[in-house]
Amino acid sequence: MGLNEKVCKKLEMADPKNSNHVAMFPWFGFGHFIPFLHLSNKLAEKGYKVSYLLPKGAQPKLSQLNQHPNLIHFFPLVVPHVEGLPPGAETCSDVPYPLHDQLCTALDLTRDQVKAILAVIKPNFVLFDVAYWIPALGRELGFKSVMYATVCAAGHSLRLVPAMKIVKGMSFEEMMQTPPGYPSSTVVPRPDEVAQARSLAEEFGSGLSKYDRLVTSKEESDAIALRTCREFEGPFIDYMAQQFGKPVLLAGPVLPEDPLSQLEEKWHKWLSKFEAGSVVFCAFGSQIKLKKNQFQELLLAFELSGLPFLVALAPPEGCSTIEEAIPEGFEKRVQAKGWVYGDWVPQPQILGHPSVGCFVSHCGFSSMWEALQSDCQIVLAPHLGDQIVNTMLLVKEHNVAVEVEREGNGWISKENLNKAIKSVMDNSSEVAQVVKSNRYKLKKVLFDENMQESYIDSFTMNLQALLIN
């Protein structure tokens, strides 16, 4: 009897009510909270109960994304203070990137709280990403552990497989190599990605390197789950399965259906002043803090473009408010055509507004999926390693976006950003037509209404199959 038949038999015999409880325990960053919560919504639609463990201060920003509060319950954790962290720090948004090591140590120190909760709620499965000690808890408490990766399969295949260990002191030439059997010649190391990938050898919580933590999480867990699909990353998915010798469950893009319906009036009203597809929207996720001069240069690029723009970026380094960072006379010059906003915006809903025609993004994995779901042209300015890999997937592998050219030191000039925006916003340009046509074709495949449903169905089928072994 094949696996699917066995699972079907098991499902017929067992009351699904007995094995449909999943606990979620993501890394303490919104780029992880949000994908885990989107998956929670999809599982709840299939009748699953979800217990979601997270720092207590993160819950308010996430509650609005919880579409099934009767089935998805939050379990707030107290994040212990670790020396070096600002008092009360709980998520990546509270601390600069270099302090994520200490934040991850704090996550490890929630182990007793997590164990106490799991011992009481008795989930059938726990989905996690950086808490490499969850599989051991699973063997002790009797649940199946699944490492749910919220970055692309290409990024994991390139930098987080046993075939090529990332350690301190590797030469540039070594870092420019791809692991044995790696399945791509377009998504490959490049100097700025190598510079970022070196951080994988650095400590990331409790003395472990990021590489060791993330590879151990995959090696120890009962299965790996990826927020992606064959149509987007097929060869990388197969490579991951071969490297780790265990089931790889695919969730698909896992995005909520039409987000525009919930757009708040203030955004809708302002955006609706402009003609369809004319507004440039820029956001760089929940973690990036730019240097003040780079922040100002980006604003000057949007002014130079002459297009209406909405910029949602955190205040740059050294500025506590966005107003402090805006260049002299800028607001007077751009008048009602530009809006610079220094706090959280409803990004997916803004991308769904008909006036928005271009998304300037750092290519974080969630922003990447939201860009592909939208009808916007895509301009990419990646910062962290996996964002560069995501960028190569979109630009080199699928040719659906353009990347901003950087100076040698990583500087983004107003001229180069303006050039990239114009290349996709000038409908007469060949680049604009090619990326637009490729994007529509890819969107048709990735967001075909039955595709997401079939991915979640097979995801739950494969989850249940873990209970048989």
Ligand SMILES: C[C@@H]1O[C@H](OP(=O)(O)OP(=O)(O)OC[C@H]2O[C@@H](n3ccc(=O)[nH]c3=O)[C@H](O)[C@@H]2O)[C@H](O)[C@H](O)[C@H]1O
């Ligand atoms: C896996 C990890 O995710 C991280 O998260 P980050 O927040 O930077 O970016 P996204 O993944 O786009 O996630 C950001 C999420 O926040 C939403 N959002 C953001 C800003 C805002 O003002 N309003 C919003 O609604 C956005 O819509 C998206 O859903 C990094 O990429 C990191 O490289 C990657 O390893």
